[in-house]
Amino acid sequence: MSNEATELLVSACIQSLQAYPPFDRMEAEALRFLALRVKLAHYPKGARILAKETGVARTLHIVQRGRVDVVRGGGERKLESSSVRLGPGQSFSIGALMAQRETVGAYVAHDDVFCYELAADDFFALTQKSTVFNLFCTQYIAGLLRQSQQQLQLQLAQRAAEQKTMNSPLSMVVVREPVAVALDTSVRRVVELMAGQHLGSMVVVDAERRPVGIFTLSDILKRIVLPGASLEQAIAAVMSPAPQTLPLAANAHDAALVMAMHRVRHVLAVDEGGRLRGVVSERDLFKLQGAGLRQIRHSIDAASSVAVLQHAREDVRQLALTMLSEGVGAQEITQFISTLNDAVTRRVIELNLDGDDFYGIDWAWLAFGSEGRDEQTFTTDQDNGIVFICTDIMDREQTQLRFLDFARAVNDDLDKCGFPLCKGNIMASNPELCLTLEEWEEKFSHWVRTPEPLALLNATIFFDFRPLYGRFNLAHRMRLSLLRMTQGNPLFLRMLAQNALEVAPPLGRIRDFVTGDDPEHPGTIDLKKYGVRLFTDAARLFALANQVEATNTVARLKRACSLMKISSDEVAAIVDGFNFIQMLRLRHQHFEQEHGRSGDNLIRPDELNEIERHILKESFRQARRLQSRLKLDYQM
Amino acid sequence: MVWLAKLFAGHDARAVPLTSEVQERLSAWRKLPAPDLTRSHYRSRYVLIDISIAGSDWKGGPLGSIGALALVDGLIDFQDALHLAMVHPAADAGQSLAEPPPATPISGEQRRAALLSLLGFVGKAPLVAYHASFVARRIERALAEALDVELKLPWIDLAWVMAGLFGELGEKSAQMDAWLEHFGIDSVQRHNPVSDAYATAQLLQLTLARAAHKGFETPASLIEIEKARRHLYQSG
Numbered sequence: 001m002s003n004e005a006t007e008l009l010v011s012a013c014i015q016s017l018q019a020y021p022p023f024d025r026m027e028a029e030a031l032r033f034l035a036l037r038v039k040l041a042h043y044p045k046g047a048r049i050l051a052k053e054t055g056v057a058r059t060l061h062i063v064q065r066g067r068v069d070v071v072r073g074g075g076e077r078k079l080e081s082s083s084v085r086l087g088p089g090q091s092f093s094i095g096a097l098m099a100q101r102e103t104v105g106a107y108v109a110h111d112d113v114f115c116y117e118l119a120a121d122d123f124f125a126l127t128q129k130s131t132v133f134n135l136f137c138t139q140y141i142a143g144l145l146r147q148s149q150q151q152l153q154l155q156l157a158q159r160a161a162e163q164k165t166m167n168s169p170l171s172m173v174v175v176r177e178p179v180a181v182a183l184d185t186s187v188r189r190v191v192e193l194m195a196g197q198h199l200g201s202m203v204v205v206d207a208e209r210r211p212v213g214i215f216t217l218s219d220i221l222k223r224i225v226l227p228g229a230s231l232e233q234a235i236a237a238v239m240s241p242a243p244q245t246l247p248l249a250a251n252a253h254d255a256a257l258v259m260a261m262h263r264v265r266h267v268l269a270v271d272e273g274g275r276l277r278g279v280v281s282e283r284d285l286f287k288l289q290g291a292g293l294r295q296i297r298h299s300i301d302a303a304s305s306v307a308v309l310q311h312a313r314e315d316v317r318q319l320a321l322t323m324l325s326e327g328v329g330a331q332e333i334t335q336f337i338s339t340l341n342d343a344v345t346r347r348v349i350e351l352n353l354d355g356d357d358f359y360g361i362d363w364a365w366l367a368f369g370s371e372g373r374d375e376q377t378f379t380t381d382q383d384n385g386i387v388f389i390c391t392d393i394m395d396r397e398q399t400q401l402r403f404l405d406f407a408r409a410v411n412d413d414l415d416k417c418g419f420p421l422c423k424g425n426i427m428a429s430n431p432e433l434c435l436t437l438e439e440w441e442e443k444f445s446h447w448v449r450t451p452e453p454l455a456l457l458n459a460t461i462f463f464d465f466r467p468l469y470g471r472f473n474l475a476h477r478m479r480l481s482l483l484r485m486t487q488g489n490p491l492f493l494r495m496l497a498q499n500a501l502e503v504a505p506p507l508g509r510i511r512d513f514v515t516g517d518d519p520e521h522p523g524t525i526d527l528k529k530y531g532v533r534l535f536t537d538a539a540r541l542f543a544l545a546n547q548v549e550a551t552n553t554v555a556r557l558k559r560a561c562s563l564m565k566i567s568s569d570e571v572a573a574i575v576d577g578f579n580f581i582q583m584l585r586l587r588h589q590h591f592e593q594e595h596g597r598s599g600d601n602l603i604r605p606d607e608l609n610e611i612e613r614h615i616l617k618e619s620f621r622q623a624r625r626l627q628s629r630l631k632l633d634y635q636m
Numbered sequence: 637m638v639w640l641a642k643l644f645a646g647h648d649a650r651a652v653p654l655t656s657e658v659q660e661r662l663s664a665w666r667k668l669p670a671p672d673l674t675r676s677h678y679r680s681r682y683v684l685i686d687i688s689i690a691g692s693d694w695k696g697g698p699l700g701s702i703g704a705l706a707l708v709d710g711l712i713d714f715q716d717a718l719h720l721a722m723v724h725p726a727a728d729a730g731q732s733l734a735e736p737p738p739a740t741p742i743s744g745e746q747r748r749a750a751l752l753s754l755l756g757f758v759g760k761a762p763l764v765a766y767h768a769s770f771v772a773r774r775i776e777r778a779l780a781e782a783l784d785v786e787l788k789l790p791w792i793d794l795a796w797v798m799a800g801l802f803g804e805l806g807e808k809s810a811q812m813d814a815w816l817e818h819f820g821i822d823s824v825q826r827h828n829p830v831s832d833a834y835a836t837a838q839l840l841q842l843t844l845a846r847a848a849h850k851g852f853e854t855p856a857s858l859i860e861i862e863k864a865r866r867h868l869y870q871s872g
Contacts, residue, residue: 005703005719005830012824012834013714040712042841044849065820112819112842117711 010035013116016064020089022136030130038116040064043109050093051106057096060123063088066113071106085110094140095614097123101512104610138573141618170255170269171248173285174278178268180205181235183212187224188231190215200281201266204239209275211268213239245270248277255280300343306351306413309344313418316340317378321590330582331554331575338374341419342367342468345384348413349469352406361399363388364470365410368426372464373536374552377582378589379599381420382411383461385433387440387474396436403434426461437474441481448485451495459496463540464551479549486544493545497634500537501627505620506530512617513605524602527588531581531601534623535574538630545633553578570625577622580615584608654748654783661752662785668760673790673856677844678710680855682792683761684837686829687771690723690739698723698741699774702750703829704757705837707764710844712837718757719830720750722778747782755779760789762855766812766836768793792855794839796862801846815839 013035017023023031041061043049049061049068061068063086070084070092086092086107096103097120118126127134180203181190190202194217204213215235223229223238244258245268255267259282269278296315303309320337349365369383370376386403390396407428415421428434435443444462447455463482467475486492506514506525515523516530525531539553542560550556554575561571589599605613630636654662672680683706690700699722706716723739742750754775765771768791779785798815799805805814812835816823821838824831847853852861 005705005717006714008719008824008828008830009705009714009717009834012831016822036715038714040838040841041710042838042845044842044845047845112845114838114841 006036013038017062017089017116022132023089026132027130030126030133033129034118034122034126037122038062038118041115041117043113043115045109045111047109047113049107049109049113049115050096050103051108052102052104055102056100057093057103058120060091060094060097060118060120061107062091062116062118064114064116067110068092068113069108069110071108094137095611098137098141099512099614099617101614104614135569138569141573141615169249169251170246170278170280173252173255173280174269178203178276178278180209180211180276182207183236184234186232187229187235187238190235191220191224191231194220200283201279202235203243203268203276203279204235205276208273210273211243211245211270211276213241214243214266214268215239216266243268245274246280247272252280252285256285259285296340297343300340300347303347303351306348306416309347309413309417312340313344316344317593320378320586324586324590330579330586333586334375334377334582335552337378337380338371338376341371341376341380344417345410345414345419346469348410348417352409352413358388358402358406361388361390362471362474363403364467364472364474365428366465366475367468368465369461372466372551374466375532375536375582377585378593379601382414382422383426384411384428384468385426385430385435385462385465386428387435387437387478389474390436400431400434404429404431407434437477440478444478444482445485448482448489448492451492453499456495456499460499460537460540463544464536466551483544483547483549487547493541494634494636496537496541496544497630498636500534500541500630501636503530503533504627505534505623507617507620507624512613513620515605516602521602523606524604526601527581527585527603528601531620531623532578532585534620535578535581535626538623538626541630566629574622574626577619580619584612584616655745658748658752658783661756662783665755665759665785671760671762671789671855673762673859674854676853677848677855680709681759681761682707682764682840682855683758684764684833684840685758685771685775686765686832686836687774688827688829689774690741698739699778700739701829702754702775703831703833704754705830705833706757706761707837707840710841712834712841717830717833718754720754722747722750751779751782755783755785758789762790762792762859764792764794764836764840766794766832766839768795790855790859792858793862794836794843796865797847797858798839798843800861800865801843801850801852812836812839 010032014031017031017035023034026034043066048054050057050059065088068086068090070086092107093103100120127137179193179197179199181193183204183206185204193199194202201214201216203211204215206212213236215238219238219240224231229238243266244262244264246254246258248269248271250269258267259265265282267280268276269280271277296312296319299315300309300312303312316337320333324333345365345367364387366372366385366387367383368385370380371383386407388399388403390399411421411427411429421427426433447459451459465475465478506516508514513525515525518524518526535557536553539556539560542548542564543550543556546560546563548556548559548563550559557571557575557578561574562568584603585601588601588603592599605616608616683704686703688700688703689695689697691697701722702718702720704718704720705712708716721742723741741747763772772791776787779787795810795812799810805818812832815821816835816839819839819842821835823835826832843858847858847861852858
């Protein structure tokens with residue numbers, strides 16, 4: 001009997017929900033399940049329906065009538081003070097509910113609000129029952145991800161804005177307290193001061209500290225050394241009088257203009273009383289300008305020495321940071337870093353080829369590991385090798401020796417350019433990695449046929465090879481024979497899967513994250529070992545099993561997953577997870593290096609904000625999803 | 637009015653003695669503790685009741701159907717709802733054509749079973765209706781005739797309470813439709829007693845929030861509001 005009443009109310013509820021996505025597309029059975037289990041609640045204007053202080057989210061709220069204001073962040077973060085308003089058909093808070101934690105912001109009734117409320121258990125049951133709803137929640141999380149990335153970019157943009165630009169006032173450009181001398185100071189004393197403090201110039205001031213002259217390093221040569229002038233005379237006699245000055249409020253552009261107009265290299269910043277407050281040199285301005293992609297590329301390709309390439313590498317880092325702050329995604333940035341690093345490597349190779357002529361020999365320089373995958377971050381060491389073809393077996397030793405000599409020089413130069421030598425000696429100068437095509441094929445074949453632990457480890461590094469210089473078709477031939485080997489060897493793929501599954505995503509049952517047991521870094525997660533690796537290992541396996549030639553993780557996932565009939569939505573969620581972890585790595589490495597540290601991959605989940613923690617968790621869940629696919633495919 | 641009630645309730649309503657099973661269920665219901673009207677709204681169970689009258693004579697026609705819905709701890713649960721047809725199906729034509737055939741009320745054991753399930757659903761919760769006196773009269777009479785039971789539960793008339801709490805629609809109590817329109821509450825199927833009970837339940841949710849805000853935090857305090865209003869407007 002009660003069914004009749006319930007039926008009426010449930011069908012009314014279904015009807016009202018069906019006006020809104022995702023309920024309009026939801027399976028009839030799932031929608032009925034939902035309508036049978038929701039309860040209708042009312043909240044008067046101003047009621048805090050869901051907020052941080054109400055604790056872990058236990059209910060999904062679907063607005064039936066009225067409007068709900070979403071107030072973010074509670075003042076802690078000014079960046080997020082924007083408020084969003086939810087209306088009928090909209091649900092909250094899927095993020096908090098899925099993560100089983102308290103919500104980030106507060107949900108406040110804007111007027112009289114009626115909500116359908118679904119208990120957490122029923123919510124999770126619904127995500128199981130309804131693929132439509134599941135997808136909706138997944139996309140919602142993806143939306144959060146974008147939101148978080150925007151937030152990340154805001155932070156970085158703010159940091160970049162704090163950095164000086166050509167629009168900065170001189171008061172920001174000058175940092176050091178200016179050193180100045182009186183008119184009657186001896187030249188000897190001035191030169192001593194300049195040498196002692198590594199100054200390019202010395203300002204001469206009157207009794208009120210108003211600049212009356214300037215004396216530079218080049219003046220020493222022209223006015224003292226060459227004429228043989230006395231070091232004991234007063235500086236007033238040899239200084240350039242009436243130096244160019246600008247008020248502190250003028251900007252760097254003005255300074256550049258003054259320098260260009262008057263052909264001087266220094267401009268003095270003065271306060272309202274005309275008193276000296278700082279010195280701006282041409283070099284200071286040059287540093288402000290920074291370099292664009294084209295200039296960097298040009299300077300790399302035209303570099304005539306390793307010293308020039310060292311500068312280029314610093315420019316790459318700066319530009320990558322700018323890109324990070326301009327909202328370029330992690331995938332593009334890592335690819336960009338890899339591309340420019342490729343250019344640096346190629347130039348180093350070219351510079352070293354000048355003294356070494358391999359005329360008549362087919363050979364190629366190979367990159368392995370993250371460089372092979374086009375996924376380099378700010379911190380990267382060398383992983384490279386050489387493949388060559390030896391037409392006459394008698395020449396093999398001789399040829400290899402020549403390549404090894406050459407490789408050693410290249411490895412050393414790369415080291416000077418900021419690619420540290422590989423601790424594991426995965427470098428072309430290692431005789432084991434400077435091999436003929438046949439030897440490489442034999443090596444690969446051995447690893448595939450006898451997949452012992454070391455072979456599997458090698459596979460994870462070397463099977464991601466990519467040619468950087470020379471005959472690219474050699475690398476292509478290596479790839480084809482590798483894919484032939486792996487395709488016909490299910491045992492190897494199974495062992496590779498097992499190897500990939502050795503590390504699990506650091507998701508805890510009780511706590512959100514399982515942090516490392518490394519006693520030197522408690523409370524941290526190694527985002528390389530426990531983050532990126534989970535994705536790259538699975539992607540490599542997918543690629544080798546499905547004859548995908550790509551080495552880049554995202555490219556591998558996209559191509560292999562389409563062959564494996566994994567939906568593009570799922571792939572997109574996985575790729576988002578991978579990119580988010582890469583983004584965190586980039587940001588962390590940059591921060592570390594800014595503070596003079598080497599830039600590791602250890603992040604502290606506690607130091608992330610609410611939303612980042614949440615998304616990191618979701619990213620790890622995507623890794624877990626990949627792993628369960630591996631378990632399924634290889635029945636482990 | 638007893639003669640009239642007998643006429644509609646069926647001629648043999650009191651003739652057949654109550655079975656022992658019915659007796660047992662009645663005594664179990666009687667033993668339930670009286671409602672605690674001093675707990676917060678949000679820790680109380682209210683039952684909303686609405687009825688439909690069969691035929692076109694809405695004052696004197698037979699009880700067509702009963703709709704009941706519970707509001708527990710401030711929440712409406714669709715599974716906590718009841719619909720009872722009190723006339724035979726073909727005749728229940730509460731909102732239909734101009735000249736419906738006269739309705740035949742259900743009778744005997746069937747009627748007793750229906751009203752017993754109403755008692756079971758209500759328990760000893762305070763009852764809420766819009767224009768409660770009309771609903772109360774019909775419900776209580778039906779119970780008295782079929783089961784010889786006196787309900788003795790407080791009825792809260794939302795018409796009076798809302799007029800006392802919401803100044804928006806003027807001082808005098810308004811028609812329910814006016815409130816529904818004012819708050820934008822859609823009626824699923826107007827004059828279906830379950831649908832009306834649902835709409836009334838949402839009005840009650842609004843009322844409880846407003847009442848609590850003004851310091852009337854318990855069912856008893858709602859009864860006080862109603863009393864005061866009646867005193868003010870009926871005696872004056």
